[in-house]
Amino acid sequence: MLPDGYALRPMTLDDADPLAAAYLRNREHLRPAPVRPEAFYTVEGQREAVRDRLRQVELGLFDCWLLWHGPEVVGTATLQNIVRGAMYGADVGYWIDRAHLRRGLAVASLERLVQRARDLGLHRLGGSTNVTNLASQQVLRRCGFVECGRIPAFLYLDGQWRDSIMFNLVLHDDPPPG
Template structure:
């Protein structure tokens, strides 16, 4: 449950200005956990391109994107990404919270929303990875029922280097896939 004053909305094409402002405001805060970004990523035009690409993936059923708003500012996001159907019925989770809005339970609320969306979409499992040093995100995952299930050396190229990642898993149900 989100604290008062926060609203979660699906990603929309008209969010480019607010997302560009959020990206610029959180550039240093998110730098250790993200790939290197071109300067265009921090502009409204760059965010228009990012949004257009993600909305295409939403249409294909590969992504489920949500933005966390506080007034007119985007202060976080929550995504189910790499949605796979067939025998797997799974997705990976991704989330972030604005540096000025930390320690309010927002990351937990975002992840709980993604778990509910996974149920709503009939997914069997959700996965996550965090850099070994990202203990805050690991605590959020554990608080939401995810279990650590592995370590992958040099898993992702983040902040200019290959980084080891801890893998987490959450099984949502044991029933057969929905028809």
């Protein structure tokens, strides 16, 4: 459950301005990060990114949520790479604004993603963290995810390939629908 004063809402095209401000404000906090053009940190860059993401939502490949505190975006929570068929799963992604850490927001956001995945009938969720991101590993464990191992050179962040720790959460053992 989110603390008072916070809300998790689906992403809309109108969110580009506060999302750009959040990414700019947290640029260093979110390192290591994918190499991004400077335009990513602008309102126009976020409009383009949000449009792209919302197209993926329409296709059923993503489920995107923004964490709000008053008029500010202070985090994101996503189900990404949603796959149906034999796997019926997705990967989770989330981050919290540096000024709003240690309030239970990451755990509450991830719990909401797990519930959303259940609502979508997904079978499993995966998560990965940079090897050095112990806080995020703790969040995943608190939400029932189990560490599966380390993948060498998994993500290209800040100009180099970095290892990741992989996590998995099985939501149910029922067969896929239909």
